[in-house]
Amino acid sequence: MAMSQNIISPVAGAAEPTPYGLLAEFPDPQALLRAAAAIRQAGYRRWDCYSPFPIHGLDRAMRLKRSVLPWFVFGGAFTGCFAALAVAWFCNAYAYPLIFSGKPYWGLPANIPVAFPLTILFGAVTTFLALWALAGLPRLHHPLFFSARFRRATTDGFFVTIEATDPCYDLAATTQLLRRLGAQAVEVVKDC
Amino acid sequence: MTTIDKPRPTIPLGTRDQIYLGSLGTRATRLCLGVGLLALAGAAVLGAGEGDAMRQFLFGYLTAWCFFFSIAAASLFFVLAHHLFKASWSVVLRRLAETLACNFIPLMVLLLPILFGLHRLYPWTSAAYMHSSADLQNKSGLLNEPFFLIRCLFYFILLIGLSWYFRRQSLAQDHDGRLSHLRALRWHSGWGFLALFWIINFIGADLVMTLQPRWLSYAAPLFFFSGVIMTIYAALPLLAMWLQRNGRLDNAITLDHYQDLARWLFAWMMFWMYIAFAQYMLIWYANIPQETSFFLVRDLQPWLWITLALLFGHFIMPFLGLLPRWAKRNKRVLAFWCVWLLLFGYLDLFWQIMPAVWVNTPAGRVALQHVNAFDPYQLAPTARYLLWIPLSTSAILIDVLCLLGIGGLFLAHTFHLLRQEALLPLKDPHLPSSLVFEELV
Numbered sequence: 001m002a003m004s005q006n007i008i009s010p011v012a013g014a015a016e017p018t019p020y021g022l023l024a025e026f027p028d029p030q031a032l033l034r035a036a037a038a039i040r041q042a043g044y045r046r047w048d049c050y051s052p053f054p055i056h057g058l059d060r061a062m063r064l065k066r067s068v069l070p071w072f073v074f075g076g077a078f079t080g081c082f083a084a085l086a087v088a089w090f091c092n093a094y095a096y097p098l099i100f101s102g103k104p105y106w107g108l109p110a111n112i113p114v115a116f117p118l119t120i121l122f123g124a125v126t127t128f129l130a131l132w133a134l135a136g137l138p139r140l141h142h143p144l145f146f147s148a149r150f151r152r153a154t155t156d157g158f159f160v161t162i163e164a165t166d167p168c169y170d171l172a173a174t175t176q177l178l179r180r181l182g183a184q185a186v187e188v189v190k191d192c
Numbered sequence: 193m194t195t196i197d198k199p200r201p202t203i204p205l206g207t208r209d210q211i212y213l214g215s216l217g218t219r220a221t222r223l224c225l226g227v228g229l230l231a232l233a234g235a236a237v238l239g240a241g242e243g244d245a246m247r248q249f250l251f252g253y254l255t256a257w258c259f260f261f262s263i264a265a266a267s268l269f270f271v272l273a274h275h276l277f278k279a280s281w282s283v284v285l286r287r288l289a290e291t292l293a294c295n296f297i298p299l300m301v302l303l304l305p306i307l308f309g310l311h312r313l314y315p316w317t318s319a320a321y322m323h324s325s326a327d328l329q330n331k332s333g334l335l336n337e338p339f340f341l342i343r344c345l346f347y348f349i350l351l352i353g354l355s356w357y358f359r360r361q362s363l364a365q366d367h368d369g370r371l372s373h374l375r376a377l378r379w380h381s382g383w384g385f386l387a388l389f390w391i392i393n394f395i396g397a398d399l400v401m402t403l404q405p406r407w408l409s410y411a412a413p414l415f416f417f418s419g420v421i422m423t424i425y426a427a428l429p430l431l432a433m434w435l436q437r438n439g440r441l442d443n444a445i446t447l448d449h450y451q452d453l454a455r456w457l458f459a460w461m462m463f464w465m466y467i468a469f470a471q472y473m474l475i476w477y478a479n480i481p482q483e484t485s486f487f488l489v490r491d492l493q494p495w496l497w498i499t500l501a502l503l504f505g506h507f508i509m510p511f512l513g514l515l516p517r518w519a520k521r522n523k524r525v526l527a528f529w530c531v532w533l534l535l536f537g538y539l540d541l542f543w544q545i546m547p548a549v550w551v552n553t554p555a556g557r558v559a560l561q562h563v564n565a566f567d568p569y570q571l572a573p574t575a576r577y578l579l580w581i582p583l584s585t586s587a588i589l590i591d592v593l594c595l596l597g598i599g600g601l602f603l604a605h606t607f608h609l610l611r612q613e614a615l616l617p618l619k620d621p622h623l624p625s626s627l628v629f630e631e632l633v
Binding site (some may be wrong): 107 | 469515630
């Protein structure tokens with residue numbers, strides 16, 4: 001019990017560890033949904049929900065915005081398509097023109113099979129890299145891992161975190177809000 | 193996927209208004225029957241005119257028939273796929289697809305004018321033509337009238353049997369609620385799926401490809417198939433929207449179902465383009481006269497525009513239009529693309545069938561006999577004029593009347609069947625999970 005409160009006790013004279021934010025545990029998905037809607041209405045910006053499985057309607061309750069990932073994918077795919085056609089044109093029609101079986105130097109149908117997989121390849125690789133970048137990966141540690149309670153987020157725990165950097169964050173008021181929303185436990189997570 | 197967090201919406205199954213068509217079905221049946229019979233009579237009157245009118249009528253009729261055959265065959269595909277993959281999301285749509293699939297009896301009756309007009313449509317019915325070249329003689333084992341009729345009969349016995357069995361078992365479950373019906377359907381969906389795939393391919397080869405009997409392409413039947421299957425994913429959302437506008441199935445079919453149908457529509461539209469291009473590229477690359485003859489005609493003046501219209505209207509524009517998630521979840525936008533893709537599905541068949549009008553004229557035969565020496569600029573003005581015949585006002589009027597005629601009878605039969613039973617399978621054990629089906633992305 002006490003361990004989760006502060007794993008690393010502040011040493012006298014050392015700088016006080018900055019708080020990451022508040023972690024609240026809710027008993028079931030319904031309570032999490034209600035809490036998410038209420039926290040959003042209270043005007044919080046930097047907060048998140050954690051559950052062991054996807055919960056229908058949670059993204060709507062949180063008013064999550066559509067990811068910008070598709071635009072990266074589109075850019076990557078377009079680049080792939082263009083690059084394939086440009087290289088094929090440069091090699092076959094411009095730098096080293098050769099006649100193959102009576103075909104014109106530059107024939108679009110012949111080059112679509114190259115453009116198609118390259119479109120997909122560039123799109124897929126961009127998706128992968130952009131997803132990592134947008135999600136802030138790779139990342140070796142996260143303050144939430146200091147909390148022993150949070151380990152249950154992958155089995156049977158339903159959590160909300162509100163970060164200390166949120167403009168609406170106030171230790172006493174936010175704790176009270178989370179309690180009022182039905183949180184079983186609220187704890188401060190320190191960022192060391 | 194979990195649904196434990198959400199209370200199951202109670203659908204008022206007891207009220208007849210919500211899940212039964214009722215008097216609306218009777219009115220729709222009468223209206224469609226009236227329009228269909230009038231339009232068919234009008235097309236027949238125009239077809240009985242002088243000159244080549246009967247031939248033009250038969251070509252327009254064949255195109256319209258293929259279009260509505262597409263919807264019925266694709267509906268059967270939808271039902272078989274549903275059972276084969278043990279799908280649960282599509283349970284609320286299954287009865288509509290089952291009913292649309294049960295149209296093979298009227299379609300078989302409507303095939304009769306084509307069978308009677310075989311000589312005007314298919315050049316291989318002429319013995320002199322078949323003796324004109326060695327490659328045609330090699331095909332005479334396949335391309336002769338008795339075998340053609342036997343094949344048609346075989347296809348329709350299977351199609352009618354499958355569609356009738358799948359609807360009957362589903363209706364039986366509505367009454368006794370036994371699971372054995374579903375198990376039987378799942379068992380038969382395996383071979384039925386394969387059989388349906390090959391039947392659609394062969395019907396494409398028999399009815400469409402043999403309009404140009406000398407043409408060779410292994411991809412052509414698959415190309416026909418890809419266009420066929422797409423139609424149901426455009427027709428089903430429209431039918432569902434019409435029902436919901438009239439206060440039926442209001443809570444049962446949700447935006448999540450529409451989104452999934454739209455995704456399938458998108459996927460089949462992509463598949464159509466994939467096969468279309470695969471066929472075109474291989475023919476372009478191999479450059480063999482027997483294969484290029486198909487694209488030679490479609491590269492000449494009026495048809496080139498339709499070829500390009502298909503590229504843009506059947507692929508590029510709907511690709512961009514249907515790609516965003518919101519477009520698939522907005523009923524008005526989705527309805528627009530469904531109508532759009534149905535129109536282009538018809539244009540696709542038009543493009544496959546109509547140039548054959550020219551191919552089998554003397555000018556066309558001469559041109560295609562020497563494909564390698566063919567020069568479109570040397571084409572005599574009279575021969576060039578003949579290329580435009582299927583696009584003349586009278587021909588297009590016949591096409592539209594045929595489309596309305598066959599479509600009217602097709603829909604009249606559909607509504608006639610729909611009004612007899614509930615609009616969704618009431619006692620399917622997966623109905624509750626289909627009702628609360630939700631997309632996570």
